[in-house]
Amino acid sequence: MTSATHPEVAALLDRAHRIGSDPRNTNYAGGNASAKGAETDPVTGQETELLWVKGSGGDLGTLTEAGLAVLRLDRVRALKDVYPGAGREDEMVQAFDYCLHGKGGAAPSIDTAMHALVEAAHVDHLHPDSGIALACAADGEKLTAECFGGKVAWVDWHRPGFQLGLDIAAVKEARPGAVGVVLGGHGITAWGDSSEECERNALWMIRTAEAFLAERGRPEPFGAVIAGRRTPGEQERRERAAALAPVIRSLASADRPQVGHFTDAEPVLDFLSRTEHPRLAALGTSCPDHFLRTKVRPLVLDLPADVPLDEAVARLRVLHEEYRQEYRAYYERHAVPGSPAMRGADPAVVLVPGIGMFTFGKDKQTARVAGEFYLNAINVMRGAEAVSSYAPIEESEKFRIEYWELEEAKLRRMPEPKPLATRVALVTGAGSGIGRAVARRLVAEGACVVVADLDAGNAAAVAEELGGPDKAVAVTVDVTSEEQITEAFRAAALAFGGVDLVVNNAGISVSKPLLETTAADWDLQHDIMARGSFLVSREAARMMRAQGLGGDIVYVVSKNAVFAGPQNIAYSATKADQAHQVRLLAAELGEHGIRVNGVNPDGVVRGSGIFASGWGAQRAAAYGIEEEQLGEFYARRTLLKREVLPEHVANAVFALTGGDLTHTTGLHVPVDAGVAAAFLR
Structure with a gap:
């Protein structure tokens, strides 16, 4: 709140936040609130009566001053003289543009007339369940009188607009003792001479209706439980x-x-x-x-x-x-x-x-x-x-x-949808490094993301960083476990409806000479990356085929899938396995509209979970350099002399899934700054 905020606006915003934070009072982005007050017109220097009202599409609970439409009250009320009748009332919304004060703030909503025409300093229009229950009852007008006595009037259904504003204003004038109205088939409107009085009247109407329904209501209004029906645990x-x-x-x-x-x-x-x-x-x-x-x-x-x-x-x-x-x-x-x-x-x-x-x-x-x-x-x-x-x-x-x-x-x-809007992605190993960067890029391009990682804390932190449950959810997954993979996809289905895009990124690296590589090293490396990516892809294909919407599976493979480096038998052999999985699955799943592609990074040192876990020290020792020189070492040996970062791998994943390569499957995209020995042949 700035010092320039008008006192009536400050009161309006405080009231809106209190009312809008309780779902008993109104639904998300539903209803609106307003205030009237005087402010100096910078052109004439004279005091001018203004109306501040929640703009089109805003939410009361999170309303800001920028979300208010600001109109000259005299000009809005003057529209009564040119109102062409209910058959053409939509034209009045365009007329609001000629009533704006200065730049006018947010776009005026269809309910602006309701707030402007009612003779009260503060007005709230809300959609509480209790009020709508009376508004949608067969004998709602009678029940309104019984519930509130003479303090609340009934207004017959009319589509929101200028005529409804006139109807409410007429009731307010005819019933000076009324504190609000029930709008047939719609909701409630309350008013007051101050923000406090308006809020008090609105909440009184809502709580009185709740009590009336509870006290007068018959038990089991939806009927008896259907015989023989069972609700599973x-x-x-x-x-x-x-x-x-x-x-x-x-x-x-x-x-x-x-x-x-x-x-x-x-x-x-x-x-x-x-x-x-x-x-x-x-x-x-x-x-x-x-x-x-x-x-x-x-x-x-x-x-x-x-x-x-x-x-x-x-x-x-x-x-x-x-x-x-x-x-x-x-x-x-x-x-x-x-x-x-x-x-x-x-x-x-x-x-x-x-x-x-x-x-x-x-x-x-x-x-x-x-x-x-x-x-x-x-x-x-x-x-x-x-x-x-x-x-x-x-x-x-x-x-x-x-x-x-x-x-x-x-x-x-509304703005054009982003390239990955409506797509649901599951990224393994997304709690750090390349996986985290991929998840960030996919969310930035409009996707919802399931952040899957063995480290529950890392997964939760990334999901929160990406915007929370409307953008990303975290699941704990050991990709060697069929049961945990199944549970991860179930979580995706319950959170977002399914999965359209899977990124096989989870991995470790065991870097040893052949004679020092144990069978346990080999099995662990292959269990996590070769077997793990197979299990994830199998579950992904099952869900994607059930959806019938096509899909993408992307493997984060490696330059090592095609390049023979020293002291790296377990890791490189596993990456070659993953690379061929891309080809095999692309051939099998194409008929279902599922594309399978790979990216082959190299030398992703900064931000990498694998390098940080000890592999960086092992690789540096194999090349005879200090560990902190490893990123620079990898960059020097490339054609472009550039270091590869997790974000560069994420860019390649997006390029394969973002819509431009719709006819590409079975492809491996190098992300290695140019390693000639790893050129695909």
Whole structure:
């Protein structure tokens, strides 16, 4: 907060952070808050009434001053005189641009009129589950009166915009004792003459609604538990979810690739165990923020959790095709000339009784938020069914929101996706050195990454460095263990929906003359790199084939795969094994769209875990130099006279997977600054 921040803005931001930090009050990026106040106009020197309101797409809990739209209040209110009516109210959003103060801050949202037209210094518009439950109850207006008495009014459903702002302002004027309104099918709006009063009124409405639903609500609003249905225990449930996730992700990605998210939260499992869940799920969500991210309704598997896996998969494929046909029919029922093109017919939410909920989006955060929103929807359904019956807005109104030109314009303003957006990578040995550099580059290019390493602490540190669970997750893996590799891929499936890109990087090096190399040395070297990369690639191929989305497997091999150096029999032989695995797997997996390539680094000393673990000293001794001279020594013997760093290897991995080499497989890319003896022939 700078000293130049207006006091009303400071109060607004503090209030937004408190309200937005509690999911009972509003969902992520949902709702908005505003403040009005006077500031000197630098042009006229006169005091001017301003409106500060959360801009389009922002989040209350993390709102900053830069995220506020700043408008001249007199000009926004003057728009009432030129308002052409509800049939053309979208035009008013463009008119907000002519009301901005100075550069105007963030882009004004569709709800700006609500905040400007209501005669109150502070206004909060929120989407609490308890408030939406009343808003989506069949007799919501009656229940609102019973819940709040005369202190809260009811406003019939109207799509967010200028008309809704006029409607709320009219209620506020007609009901001077009211502290807020329930918006039919939508949420709540509260106000106050100060920030403290506004916050107090908003929280009073939310907590009063919660208490009303709890006290008046009937038990088991979702019906009885379905007879004969079993919810598996956590371990069994998660193994089943991991097996289903790649298949479901492939279905959700029929039109465009998606990243997945899974939750088996208790409210989800309870909802899916009850007799009424098919009826309620078919009604879809209601709050505009919800179904913009969850689509008009979810796909629901209509089989118990204990059917054979192949039976569940077959049924999901049938239901997916039916869903796509129904979604297209929904679009065609409501599209009018000028409607945006259909964005895709795949579900964003897939519900599997006994197992949990799979959600999808253009990145992990979007997929996770879709799941959070559907959990909000479950809470809304529970509340509405407890005191009445759940009655969301009409399907035609949902379509008007989902395919709103203003939403389409928001999508067009988004930046172009990065080259590896929607791709999920698993990198072995990613806790340090080359693996860490590869993971960093893949995340920077838009991928989600599973950081796999034998050292759990290193893996966790790298995952946190890369941005945490929306970007990267850590798994502990000994690549000689089939069980740990399987668990790593299960973790990837549960975290992101599957795996598209695998980098075999884990390794050690035993550098000894032939006569000093023991059978144990040989076996250890081959177990970790030859056997380990085989096991990882086999599990990767299994998951990639289940997804049907193609994929990439990259081996970090070595110049030593083709160059005969001294005192290095175990390491170099293992690298030759890996190099031929690249060729063999490229030949076998090509028909499934899976490309297999390798990179051959050399002399990666700085930042290397292998060199730091003693191999550097061994190699320096073999060449008769000091260990600290090793990087320089390797650089001098290259054609380019340049030292190779982990980042240079990461660059090669990205070059092979980033989209430009789509027709390349079975290739080895040298990353050695030019070692003529290792030229590929």
